[in-house]
Structure formats: structure tokens, C-alpha cells
Amino acid sequence: MTFFEHGLGAEGLPAELAALRAHDLPVRGGKVTAYVYDTGRPGVHAAAAAAYLEMLEVNMLDPTAFPSIVEMERQVVGAVAELLGGGHGIFTSGGTESVMLAVKTARKPGGTIVAPVTAHPAFHKAADYLGLEVVPVPVDLKTFQVDPAAMANAIDERTCLVVVSAPSYPQGVVDPVAEVAAIAAERGVPCHVDACVGGWLLPWLRLAGAEVPPFDLSVPGVTSISCDLHKFGYAPKGASVVLFADPAMRRKAYFASAAWPGYTVINATVQSSRSAGSLGGAWATMRALGRDGYLALARACLEATVRLREGIGAIDGLRVLGEPSSSLVAFTSDTIDVFVLADEARRRGWFIQPQLSYAGIPANLHITVTGVTLSGVSAMLEVIAESAAAALERGPAVLPEGLVELIADLDLDALDDATFASLAASVGIDLTSRDQPEMAVVNKVLDALPAKVRESILVRFLSVIYS
Template sequence: MSGDVTVLPHHGVTAEELLARLAEAQQADLPVRGGKVTAYVYDTGRPEVHEAGAAAYAGMLEVNMLDPTAFPSMVALEKDVVRAVAAELGQPDAPGIFTSGGTESIMLAVKAARDAAKIERPQMVVPVTAHPAFHKAGHYLGVEVVAVPVDLGAYTVDPASVEAAITERTVLVVVSAPSYPQGVIDPVTEVAALAAARNIPCHVDACVGGWLLPWLREAGAEVPPFDLSVPGVTSISCDLHKFGYAPKGASVLLFKDAALRRSAYFASAAWPGYTIINATVQSSRSAGPLGGAWGTLHALGREGYLELGRTTLEATRRIAEGAAKIPGLRVLGDPQAALVAIAGSPEVDVFVLADEARKRGWFLQPQLSYAGIPANLHITVTGVTLERVDAMLAVIAESAEAARERGPAVVPEGLPELIASLNLDELDDPTFVELAASVGIDLTSRDQPEMAAVNAVLDALPAKTREAILVRFLSVIYG
């Protein structure tokens, strides 16, 4: 196979040839196992667990979750998975929904709050560190997002700022446990209490931490109250394809009561076809991810997750302590989950550091500056990380020294202002490609480029301009 596959073959090809083509297409992909990719993928370090999840996924692959009366197996598995999550998140009998991922869980939580409130021009109050899925949900569902700042030392939201942002149009208040960028837990108890005092639902985004924090607590970590046991918390999202280690995409959205869950549902009888009643945004969907989540949960069991919690806790502490000792680097906040954010300095550019680490076979996720929070590198610690902590810290230290020698990424003078002044909607994709090439960025290459200069330019731009550029970038790579 050479280049992209663009034409359907006249005759079908064998499974062996298909797998060979697939392997060739994946040659430039980041590895999903081994712990050198510190974002996007979650690895237990136990191949037999991932194989069990994959087998259960395949076993439910062709089951359609559109109609629960047609496939009782999906109802049984979903109830089992929801009960398992509810038992660890403060209310064993909590009603829930199995979704395709955190974004869909968040979308449904916002829909439920909006529909239950029945308020014109609804708003939701979220920290600036809340996941962009809330902005997506607000965009799709017509709910205005009111973002409030976080403390620039602890990186948690201030309850007083949340309270000040609440209006008569607020239908939902959001906190994170933890927030993805710095791995810290918002003051859930305080925020949920002030929301309850106004009779406003409070959603806890525990997509990252929901299936991790309970095990970290059992392993000895100090984890503040964050789940449905907290008075005022009305819903919570928990991704099982993160620290549940299930195949993508698997998430659970729990509600305090069934009435709020019913507000997340959608039904339509306004047509002459089959009955439409959906628990999720999707209608037809494979039960494969449900099977994969169910299989993974049972393959690991409580003891398996507790042991992964212990190793993850130790690895996180060692990485945070080790990174803080590297000259020119500092850890942002006090990580309370398996997420660590490392900021640089005038001498050590984190974007250059990330490129240097990539040359050495490690992917560290760059995060741009925003709302007073400096640019940094994000590390998600998984079950496989502990045995590679020393190697990771050695690569970070070596890459930091190389970044110091190279110096910061250079942003051409006047370029951010020029880009910000452009009307990107008036540029077609070929012209956008030429514009990128004029500043040394080849969007047509399949090779992995050095990203320090690109990230430095993006970092110098306002958020709205960043968004416009990223939309154009996506259009180009799929063009």
C-alpha cells in the first residue's frame, strides 16, 4: 500500500492483507502500550486484562443499543457496570447511563439540568479549568457558559467566585475532581452547598478521576469528598476508558435521582417509523464498548484496581518530586490524582522540551497558557508508569538541558498580530496551507514535525484565534 487508500477495491481483500495494510497505516502512530505516551492512552501493564476487554468488546460488537427490548444482554451489562460505578461513587443505588465517553456524559448532564430547569437563556457556571466539553455542550444545547477564575497557586476554583457568578438564569454549577490540566480537585463540598442553597444542580466532572480517586484513597492518599455522597451533588461523570482501563469509548453518568436522569433522555413519536427513545446522544450504537468495559472491570476486580491505585500513587509522587528537582522546571499545584503539570522557565521552554523528549521516544503533552496559567507539559500517570519512572525523569532532565542549550522557540516579530488580524473564514484550505508554509509549517507532510514553533505561535494568540486556526488545521488534514 502506498499513500492513502482512497478507492474501494473492485474485489474484496483477505483479512490477512487488510491487517497488513492496517499495520502499515499505523506505522507513524504513537504506541498505545508501554508508558512512553503520557496522554490519550491508558495502560495497566497487564496484557491479559486488555485482551479480556478486547474479547468482551468483540463479543458485543454487533449488538445494537438502539432498542433495549431487542437485546436484553445490553441491559444486563449496562446495569451491572452502572451499579459497579455507583457503589464506588457514594450512592450504590444511583441511576445512571452508559455513554461513549466523557464528552457525551457531560453533554447529557447539561441537557438534564437545562430541561429540568425550563429557564429561558440558561447559563452554567464552570471554572476556567473545566473541560472544553462543557463549552461544546453549551454550544450545542444553547446554554451560555460563565467561566470563573481559579486560584493561581492551587489552581482550584474559588467558591466565592462561583457564588458571585450565579444568576437567576443559572441551571448548573460545575466542579472538577480532578481538573485535567493540573490534576487538582475543586472544593466540591463548598461549591455543592452553595449551589444547593440556590436549588441549582451541581455536576462533578470526575471523568478522569471517578474511577481512580476511590482506589487512591484506599491506597492511602488524602482524597477530599467529591462524589454523590456530598450534599448538593446531583450528577457525576466517570470515564471507564481512562483509569478503568476499558477500551474506548466507555463512560458512566450517574444522577442523584431518576427524575433528573429522565431529563437526559430523548423521545420522539412524531413520525410513522419505529419508536424513538434514546438514553444517549446517539441512536444506533454498538454495545462493543459496553462489553469491553464490563469485561475489563471483571477481569481486574477490586484487588486489581487497588493494586493499580497503589502503583499509580507512588509513580505520581515520584514524578512530581523528581520533576521539581530538575533545574528550570516546576510542578503546578499539588497533584491530587495521577496527573502532573510541569511548567518551564525563561531558560527552559517546555515546547522545546516536548520536541526533545519526542526525539527520545517519549510523548509529553503540551498545554498552552490560559487565564494566567503558564504553558506547561501534562503527564498522565497510568498503571504501567511506575516501572518507567526513572527512565521518564532521565528523559525529562536530558530534554530540559537540550532545551536550555537550544533556547526558546522563536515567534517571528509581528506574526501573532498578523494572524489575529486575518479573517480566516475568507481563506480557502490551499491558501491556509501556503500561509502555514510561509512560516515554516508544512501541513501536507505525514512526518512528525517539530511543534515548538507552532505551539509558541498558538500560545501568543488569543483563545478565539487559536480555535479558528485549529479548525482550519483539521479541515486541511482531512482534505
């Protein structure tokens, strides 16, 4: 494309933006069961958006220039610390940045991160950025929790950080935090709890009557914990907190440089200049909802999750994986192609997130239950039942003969983007389309390939769609 010759004017932008978003999944209403977190309370989201806009141009680079950000961050981080056993925190742009900072404080040359195979890829990303290696530990294929003894066996003199999840995203189960943290403490290794999903959910679920095991900084041996506020804190995207038990660890997360003749550089996060919009949105969401609001949302999540688990279990051919302690539900089937089921649900206006098989865990579908889900849980179950029946009738996705072997043997780095796009088009995958596509064949191909080949394909896919 060429750059716009003339400005459109503010009055012309809404229509153009609406046209660009015509093929997006909806962010409100509960029919998209991943990526977005909806309270079902439009006024709360409107208040957060207004605060976001108010703080949009405030730069968090220099807290002495904008003291409002210091007070807002103190309140937001303080609320998280109060809920998660104390500690000293930093407001970040999301779970990946929170994880990155936690890894930064613990890293050592040639170090390793010992983590369950269900731990979020953010730890692999942090290891890639910071020159470390992840040592993956298998999980129990019935409970999907990691075995403390297996974690202990994986720790050695190179280990700089031990990781557990509360909960792990794929199946929504909480790892045995207390047992693993005790082992880490005995070995003198920091233990990070990835509670990006559950940090602002599990405490409220506990207050709502759910059984939630100990997982936060009050657990001996836990040295840091991450908590996303743009998930079950219902804040606009770009809001997370990482807490450290020791203020000295928090200081290790900071970056300062005086080796230049310009302005003073001291950063609490990976970013330097950053908008305070997300901080304002998180602060406003917390202030709008308060304790009673979050507790009511947790009760709605809990009821919806119970109904969803029971309802899915009653659908012929489907079974829920594990016993989630959170409001994340994953289900699979031995007789129905779950990728086809996901496409059938999308045809009916619902997005249910596919998850590929890995480390003995079968391919499955994932639902994140949020505050709005309860109002539509009956409709969701009807759609899942209809989609399961339709998927059974259609049969599994059929791959062109030899395609998987062909892709596995390809030198993907030797293909340019145009050739890769042509190869995809030859099997019916149009990478240039803006429509919501059927993904069963794509997911089936990815599911049949080793993880490293999957990663190479996904990188090429991203390169093509942005070219």
C-alpha cells in the same frame, strides 16, 4: 482518492493497516503520557478486546432485542454507583456525552453554566450545542482550585448548572466540591461534578492511602457526576457513565419520539444505533481486574506520581504546578521553553503533552500517570532531565518576525483550505505530513494568540488535514 475497485480480501488487510499505523504513537508501554491508559497487564487488555469484538455487532438501540446489554449496563453502572455515592446512571460513549446529558437535564432557555476556567471544554461544547452560555470563573494561581466565593458571585437567575472538577485535567487538583455544592443547593441550582478523569481513580487512591477530599454523590448538593471508564477504568475507548442523584433527572436525559410511523424510538444517550462493543469491553475489564486489581493499580499510580513529582522538582529549572490529588502532573519552567522540551522528549521516543497558557496559568507540560508508569518512571525522569538540558541549550522557539500579528489580523474565514495550508508551509509547518512533527513553533504561535483566534486556527487545521 477513488474508491477501491476490488476488495483486498481479509488476508491482505493486516499489512495495510500496519502500514497506515506506522506513524502512530504507541498505545502501550507508558511512553505516551496522554490519550491512552495502560495497566501494564496485557492479559487484561486482551480480555477487553475479546469482549469488545464479541459485542461489536450488538446494537444498543433496542435493549429488548439484546437483553445482554441491559444486564451488562446494570453491572457496570452499578459498580460506578457503588463507588461514587449511589445514584441512577447511563452508560455513554465518553466524557463529552456524559457532560452533554448532564447539561441537557439542567438546561433552560437563555441559561448559563457557571464553571471554573479549568473545567473541561466539553461544557463549552454542550453549551454550544444546547444554546447555553458558559460563565468562566478564575482559579487560584497557586492551588489552581476555584474559589467558592467567586463561584457564588457568578451565580444569578440565569444559572442552570454549576460545575466543579474532581480533578480538573490541566493540573490534576480537586475543586472544593462540598463548598460549591452547598452554595448551589442554597441557590436552588443543580451541581455537576466532572469526575471523568477521577471518578474511577480517586476512590481507589483513597483506599491506597492518598488524601482525597469528598467529591461524589454522597456530598450534599451534588446532583450529577460523570466518570470515564476508558480512563482509569482502563476500558477500551468509548466507555463512560453519568450518574444522577434523582431518577427524575435521569429521565430528563432520555429522548423518546412517537411522532412517526416507524419503530419505537427511545434513547438513553445522544446516539441511537450504537455498538455494544465498548460496553462489553468495560464490563470485561472490570471483571478481569476486580477490586484487588484496581487497588493494586492505584497503589502503583500513587507511588509513581510521588516519585515523578519529587523527581521533576529536583530537575534544575522545572517546577510542578499545584499539589495534585490525583495522578495527573503538570510542570513548567521560567527558564526553559517547555514546548521545545516536549519536542526533545519526542525525539527520544516519549510523548509529553503540551498545554497552552490561559487565564494566568503558564504554558506547561502534562503527564497522566497510569498503572504502567511505575515500571518506567526512572527512565521518564532521565528523559525529562535530558530534554530540559537540551531545550535550555537550544533556547526558545523563534517565531518569524510579525507572524503572530499577521495571523491575529487575518480573516481566517476568508481563506480556503489550500491557501491556509500554503500559509502554514511558508513558516515551515507541513500540514500534509504523516510524520510525527516538531511542534514547538506551532505551540508558540498558538500560545501567543487569544483563545478565539486559537480556536479558528485549530478548526482550519482540522479542515485541512481531512481534506
